[in-house]
Amino acid sequence: KAALAGERIERERAEAATEVGLEVLDNIYEQFAPAPFDPFAELMAGNSGPGGESESSSRPALSSETAALLESMLAFYDRLAEQNENGGRFRRKGARAKRRVGDIRQHLRQFDQAATAYRESISIYQQQLGEPGNNPATALETAQIYNEIGHLYPHFGQPEEAIQAHDQAAQILASTPN
Numbered sequence: 253k254a255a256l257a258g259e260r261i262e263r264e265r266a267e268a269a270t271e272v273g274l275e276v277l278d279n280i281y282e283q284f285a286p287a288p289f290d291p292f293a294e295l296m297a298g299n300s301g302p303g304g305e306s307e308s309s310s311r312p313a314l315s316s317e318t319a320a321l322l323e324s325m326l327a328f329y330d331r332l333a334e335q336n337e338n339g340g341r342f343r344r345k346g347a348r349a350k351r352r353v354g355d356i357r358q359h360l361r362q363f364d365q366a367a368t369a370y371r372e373s374i375s376i377y378q379q380q381l382g383e384p385g386n387n388p389a390t391a392l393e394t395a396q397i398y399n400e401i402g403h404l405y406p407h408f409g410q411p412e413e414a415i416q417a418h419d420q421a422a423q424i425l426a427s428t429p430n
Contacts, residue, residue: 270332274345277328281352284318319356319365326350344390347376351397358400363407370397370404391428395421 329346354369377394402417 273328274332274342277325277349278345280325281322281349284314284322284352284356314356314359316360316362319353319360319362322349322353322356323369326353343376347373348393350376351393351400354397354400358404363404367401367404370401373397388428391424395424398424 326346326349329342329349333340333342333346350369350373354366354373357363357366357369374394374397377390398417398421402414402421405411405414405417
């Protein structure tokens with residue numbers, strides 16, 4: 253009994269440490285993730301907030317190095333998913349973090365890398381969690397990512413693919429139960 257109790261206590265400590273690590277990692281991604289990229293709003297607002305201050309003043313400076321660092325940290329989610337029974341939860345967090353990397357890359361106008369990160373995020377959702385329509389939250393997230401990809405295609409001179417990406421987002425949302 254004592255050995256089992258000791259093992260249970262150690263497992264609970266390990267789970268608590270994992271939760272703290274996840275919370276810290278999630279907070280790091282939140283700090284660096286820019287607001288959803290909206291090129292039209294950026295043009296209209298002159299890249300300033302309501303009080304005239306720059307949007308970037310409330311967040312740390314974004315750079316290619318920051319995005320690369322955050323991408324390297326994504327491996328933490330993968331390792332947690334492999335080592336835990338509740339791997340789907342960690343994969344969802346990894347997919348969400350990958351999307352944030354895509355948002356950062358898009359904000360930095362690194363459109364190829366943004367598209368790659370977005371596609372990887374969608375792939376994680378589809379492979380690990382089933383079709384997007386099975387879970388409304390996953391469906392919404394996946395549809396939003398398809399819309400972000402749709403915003404990227406004009407930069408590649410591919411307006412038809414942009415329309416297809418936005419149509420894919422609409423189809424996902426239309427097939428999702430309320």
